[in-house]
Amino acid sequence: MRQRLAPGELLALALILLPLAVALPRLWLGYGPGWGGALTLLGRLSGMLGLAMMLVTAALSVRLPALDAWFGGLPRLWRLHRRLGFGAFMLILLHVLLLAFAALPQSLAMAVTLLFPPPADWLTWTGWLALLLLVVFLAPTFQFFGPIHYQNWKRLHLLSVPTLALALLHTLPPLASPWPWWLLATLAALALLWRKGLSPWLARRPYRITEVRSLAPDVVELVLRPERRPLRHRAGQFVYLSPLDKGLAAGRGEEHPYTLSSAPGAPELTLGIKALGDASRALQSVALGSRVLLEGPYGAFFEQADPGRKQLWLGGGIGITPFVAAARELDAGPGKEEEVVLCYLANRPERAYYLEELADIAARHSSLRLAPHYVSERGPLALDFLEQQCPDFRERELLICGPPPMIHHLLRLLAGAGVPRAHIHTEAFDFL
Missing domain, CATH: 2.40.30.10 (Translation factors)
Known part of the structure; x- marks a missing residue:
């Protein structure tokens, strides 16, 4: 089952479509008949949609505490950010190709001139420069040249500012109704100003x-x-x-x-x-x-779950930490009414970092039951272990945190056991 769109995701989609909705009545006018006119129209649509996605992607980098809850948590927001960035990149490439193919029925020379006009056609050349900068700062994100170096990636992302400025300069002059672009540009500029300029001084x-x-x-x-x-x-x-x-x-x-x-x-x-x-x-x-x-x-890890259902926690590696926080909260407070089962997945006993403390908390609180699982002794987690430790796991809300390979294994295992995807909530810090 697919996750429902969060309110923030719906708002991002509306902002992306806003410039097209305003411009669409005029976009249909002025194109000739046949494939050339249709491809030109599609090329302009893909370019506008790609630029709108770029601007919304920049706006999503604001990273304000509490705002991430609108998007289902910061990891989910970052995934949206990356997907929109990749989608924008592909649409802008498609924009170039469609316009070139639109001119081919006239002649190959016309297509080449359209793409590489004389230097006086500065609007086209600003578009090319924006595309070049886009390739430079997005290529490491999608690991085209190997693993990401975190700080180099952050520095390269500063190129997003001139990229967006050049893309807007390429787009705005021909438009009859530029106000949606100014709106998106303002949101993107405010987000970048906060993230790169103000947050290091005001938010830390x-x-x-x-x-x-x-x-x-x-x-x-x-x-x-x-x-x-x-x-x-x-x-x-x-x-x-x-x-x-x-x-x-x-x-x-x-x-x-x-x-x-x-x-x-x-x-x-x-x-x-x-x-x-x-x-x-x-x-x-x-x-x-x-x-x-x-x-x-x-983050909004525990808030994703239905509070009216019992929970099963599956934590592994350093991904046990959110469950440690929840167990310590239980130990310091009045206690939970519903039973929680915590499956602590570790390679071997000495890699179960918080096991002794968690066992002490479970001994003091009947609502928390601890079930350690060691890969060195039992192999990867299997259904028989879940059936033994938590027979009603299919009816519970399942919260999973750990390394990506562990999460992928558990998602396949639980899907095969018939657990609805809507009942499974994951957190993995494989984002930047």
Whole structure:
């Protein structure tokens, strides 16, 4: 079953279609008969739709806390952002090809001149320059040249500003009703101004590292004390952390997303961090007392589930952290009425980072039942384990967080068991 469109996704779709809806009555006029006229019309439509998608994609980069809930959480918003960016890229390429093919019935020379006119035709050349910049900053996103380097990717994305300006310059002069484009351009400009210029100064909150707890040779939990007004969060949310420790081998001043493992309302925040890259590896030895900046919180992991149904939690790797936050909230509060089963998926017992603490919480609260599963002993999770530990799992809301391969395995397993896709909610930080 497909997920329903979130309100934010519906709004993004409406904004994309707005310029076409305004321009469509006039677009039908002035095109000759036959394939040439039809291809010219389709070429202009694809170019306009591609530009509208680019502008909405830029507007979606605003990353305001709480706004991501309109889109079903920040991971889902980022997926929409990437899909719209790729769709815009393909539509703009199609725009060029359709206009070229539209001129071919007249002559090959006419098609070449249309694409590569004399230098005086500056509108066409601004379009080519915009397309060149689009290729430069989008190619790493879609891994055309190998894995993404996070900071290089962020720097290249600054090219989106001149790209959009040149694309608008290429598009606006021939238009009779440019106001929808100015609306989208204003939204995109405000989003980029906030994200690149203002948010580093206005949205980030300073914290101090008071403790670094070693959970495994490559996993730590940072304990953070606020220097000013503390950040308020819900279980299942995450923040972007920028460490300022001058002694870090990598990642100083860079922002990366990490899930909060602390209970909501706790006096100090905690973050579980596994060494998955240069920045997270450097944080394993971050200096006590050093400052970090936090931006957020983001995410709506537990809010996706139907509150009227029992839940089954499936967490693996560092993806156990949202469930740790929820278990700590249970331990600090009045307790849940409905039973929750937590399947802790780990390669082997020593990789179950929070197992002892979770077992203690489960011992104190009958509403939480813990079921560890070790791949080294039982192989990948199978239906017989779920049937044994949670016989009614098909009727529950299932929340899954962990590495992408684990999530893909579980989605196939649960689909084969007849679990409705609408009852399954996932979170994986395989986005930037």
